[in-house]
Amino acid sequence: MILIVDDIRANIIALKKTLEIHNIEVDTAESGEEALKKILKTNYCLIIMDVQMPGLDGFEVVKILSGNKRTKDIPVIFLSAINIEKKYIFKGYETGAVDYITKPVDTDLLILKVKTFLKIYEQQNELKLMKDLLSKEIKIRKEAQDNLEIKIADRTKELVAKNEELELKNHELQQFSWVVSHDLNEPIRKIQIFIKIIKELYLKEDAKGVDYVDRTVKAAERMQTLITDLLAYSRLSAKVVPEKTDLNIVLQEVLSDFDYLIERKGALIKTGELPTIDSIPSQLRQVFQNLIGNALKFSGNTTVPVIEITSQRIKTKDFDSETDPEGKFCRITVSDNGIGFDEIYLDRIFVIFQSLNDRQTYEGTGIGLAIAKKIMEKHNGLITAKSQLGKGASFIMILPLKYEN
Structure with a gap:
């Protein structure tokens, strides 16, 4: 079981959901003091610890754990969005942490690290069990004095084979x-x-x-x-081959998925002609799903939600580029007349697990726009937004028409 320690409940919920998607059992604590009480009662194979907390901070908790014989070997990963200077990172390692990750967190990398530590924990338990069995067998053989050296050699050979098997399992983590x-x-x-x-x-x-x-x-x-x-x-090493993609077809598939919600809200959808480009269509479908889904979700009390999707061919890879019928890029805009947001938070909305709205009023995981940004970068594209509170929002995407390595 993994223990997540963070004084901000929203952070705990988001990280807990991410880990549980991967069938990882999770426990939580909202302060350093609560964490210590739980650690004394429960055996955890990994602790993900926020650094800055009221009362006992993350450094103090890990220092206490390091001084206890039962808890000193529990691996700890620090997560911090504030203490990101080198001196804090060094301090984190000095207190005994196995890793120090600054926010915003790359969830793919975090999950890989967590699974690696879980596998190491399983291997350590297996090795400990084998060590205990070996110790008991050696004791029996010493008492009997019967072919002691032969038995130890055989058992050692078996342990070597077991270690080789465990090393092979380590490689399987990559799969x-x-x-x-x-x-x-x-x-x-x-x-x-x-x-x-x-x-x-x-x-x-x-x-x-x-x-x-x-x-x-x-x-x-x-x-x-x-x-x-x-x-x-x-997968960083994976290569997905782009294909010719009619974005009009992609958009219609997305709108078809939302047809019930569009009908229920009485939304008006205006679509212009979109281009055909080189892309990974399922990924761009995800982008449109996130943007249109957000426009419907954050329509507020608008009598008639209006969502407009338009496209222009432009000369350069720039949000303010002039239009050009022979341009190598397209600028796609998804606009709505919903609740909007303050543009001072523009950078924050594209960070994973960040949300500007009350999660009880507007459901969501806070990863949709982060995924959209990552997909746009994968396509050598750009994404940004313009908005005012209460006056809707416009998300602008720049995409090349032809894929280039």
Whole structure:
């Protein structure tokens, strides 16, 4: 089990959800004092610790743990958005932490590190068990004095083989993406199976019901493709081959997914002609899903939510570039008349797990715009936003028409 220690509950919830997606068991504490009480009662294989907390801060907690025989070997990863200077990082390592990560956190890297420490923890337990078994066997052999040297040699050989096996398992950590892919795809496969059963058994005479079921199946299929591509994209060494993509088709698929919500809110969608570009279509679909989904979610009390998607061909890779019918880039704008935001927080909205709104009023994980920015960078593109409180928001994307390495 992993212990997350942070005095800000929103940070705990976001990180806890991220870890639980990967089937990692998590416990939490909202202060250094609470953390120490839990650590004395529970065996944790890893602690993710915020540095700056009221009362006992992260450094003090780790210093106390280092002085205790039972807790001194628990690995600790520091997370900090404030104490990011070298002197604090050095202090973190000096107190006994195994890593010091500054915010905003790259979740892909954090998950990889967490899984590595969990694997090391399992290996240490296996090795400890083997060591205990070996000690007991040696004691028995010494008492019997029967072929002691031969037995020890055989047992040592077995331990060497076991160590080689554990080293092989270490390499398997690099393949964790496959496991993640399976865990995410399995629920989607079940949805597809059950919805098809419903269609065949109960909806044969209901044309509208069949239409909704077919849309659900198609949405699930797109989600499967999205999961596969996003996992491939998350691997630093992975290369996903771009393809010719008609963004009009991508946009219509996204709007089809939102048709129920659009109808319920009485939203007006205005779409201009979008270009055909080299891209990874499932990733750009995710960008449109996040931007249009946010526009619908943050429509506020507007009588008629209006969302407009337009495109211009431009000369240079610049938000203020002049239009050019022969330009090598396109500028796509997604505008709405919703609640908007203060532009002083512009940099913050693209940081993972950051949200400007009350999470109880507006649900969300705080990762949508961070994913959008990462995908735009993957496509050698740019994204920004313009907004005023109560006057809607416009998200502007710059994308090259042709893919270049």
